[in-house]
Amino acid sequence: MTRPPAVSVVVPFYNRRNEVARCLDAVLAQQLPDAVTMEVVAVDNGSTDGTRDLLASYPVRLVDCARRGPAAARNAGIAAAQAPIVALTDSDCVPAPDWLAHLLTPFSDPAVIAAGGRIEALSMRRGVAVYFEERRFLNQEKLFRGSYCYPPFVATANAAFRREVILAAGGFDESLRVGEDADLCWRALDGGGAIAYCPRALVRHGHRDTYREFFRQAMAYGEGAARVYARHRQRFGVRRPVDWENIIYLARVPLEILLRAVVCQTAYKRRSAFYDAIWRTGFTLGRWRGSLRNRVAYF
Numbered sequence: 623m624t625r626p627p628a629v630s631v632v633v634p635f636y637n638r639r640n641e642v643a644r645c646l647d648a649v650l651a652q653q654l655p656d657a658v659t660m661e662v663v664a665v666d667n668g669s670t671d672g673t674r675d676l677l678a679s680y681p682v683r684l685v686d687c688a689r690r691g692p693a694a695a696r697n698a699g700i701a702a703a704q705a706p707i708v709a710l711t712d713s714d715c716v717p718a719p720d721w722l723a724h725l726l727t728p729f730s731d732p733a734v735i736a737a738g739g740r741i742e743a744l745s746m747r748r749g750v751a752v753y754f755e756e757r758r759f760l761n762q763e764k765l766f767r768g769s770y771c772y773p774p775f776v777a778t779a780n781a782a783f784r785r786e787v788i789l790a791a792g793g794f795d796e797s798l799r800v801g802e803d804a805d806l807c808w809r810a811l812d813g814g815g816a817i818a819y820c821p822r823a824l825v826r827h828g829h830r831d832t833y834r835e836f837f838r839q840a841m842a843y844g845e846g847a848a849r850v851y852a853r854h855r856q857r858f859g860v861r862r863p864v865d866w867e868n869i870i871y872l873a874r875v876p877l878e879i880l881l882r883a884v885v886c887q888t889a890y891k892r893r894s895a896f897y898d899a900i901w902r903t904g905f906t907l908g909r910w911r912g913s914l915r916n917r918v919a920y921f
Contacts, residue, residue: 627661629726629782630703634687634695635713636667639676641828642713646680649711652722660722665699667691693794693802696778700788709782714828716744717780721823725782728818735787735815736807738762738776739823748831749890753897759843760827766819773857775807776817780825787813800846808854836897837904844908845915852916864921868902875899 631649635642642664649662662682666674667690677684687698692712700708707729711717721739728737741762743755758764760777768774781803788794791810794802807817830836851858871878879895886892906921913920 627659627705629658629707629709629722630661630663630699630705630785631709631711631722632663632665632696632699632703633711633713634665634667634692634699635669635673636690636695637669637671637673638713639669639671639673642673643676645711645713645715645717646677646682648716648719649722650681651719652717653719654723658723658726661704663699663702665695665702667695689796691796691799692778693798694796696802697793697796700785700793703785706785707782708785708788710778710780711825712779712827714744715741715779716826716828718824718826721780721825724820724823725780728820729782729784731818733816734818735810735813736776736781736783737818737820737823738766738782739780739820739825741777741780741825741827744826744828745831746829749893750833750836750897750900751829751831752890753894753901754829754836757901760829763819763821766817772804773808773854774817775804776819778803779827780823783810787815798846798849800842801850804850805853808857833900837900840901840904841908841911844905844910845912846908847905848909848912848918848920849916851920852912852918855918864919868906869921871898872902872906875902 633645663685664677664682665685665687667687685698685702687695709722709725725737725739728734741760743751746752746755762777765777766774787810790813794806798805830839882895883892909920
């Protein structure tokens, strides 16, 4: 008789043929204790690039999700999962061989309802990817400890939850494209329990490496932050959070770009103010747009 899986790994994907294959290869190569069984649920979010055909030969369960968005895709995978623990990673990520073994360790404590592991850059060949890593935008330890106005949560690029807790909380909010992990974590924690940080559970993330993708990601993060704030403002401790440091920096960014271009000795450092300008401009515009759409002041 086949043992039921102890953990279900859910990987949503949309038109990432090469990336999802690389991710699933790493997931399927996990080094687990003999007593731990695993299933892999790959969720197709409407791909049109042949990814599904490529994965037909993989020992994974393929699930379809017609509604677009990472939250909807994760919900579809969680609904199909058969294990009491659901681990989550993204199709542009590559878990280390011992990722899952370490990520499961905190669940020996029944009070732990979710855990998150370390997230590092998969590649830093482009300056914007180096900047993203240096600024620690996906630093799980920082998210776990709480950052600017944000209560602690775990990012779903490298996370695991008790399945019953996700279902009791109503799953991911499918109307959110960014911030859905924070939203779920906070709602789940309302029911009691704790989250844990696992520094040895490593996932490498493919950071955006073009200016256009970098700017669009910054805008999405900003708009998502405002929307999540609108839903959870009582958790933030302030009613009108204004990032004055960011606003002041944007006012002097032309001078900063010129100064670093003259003073800094490496090509990356000379361009770092330009990367700052792209990210901060996109993030600020996103926050303003999100504030207007959600009728809050979160600048």
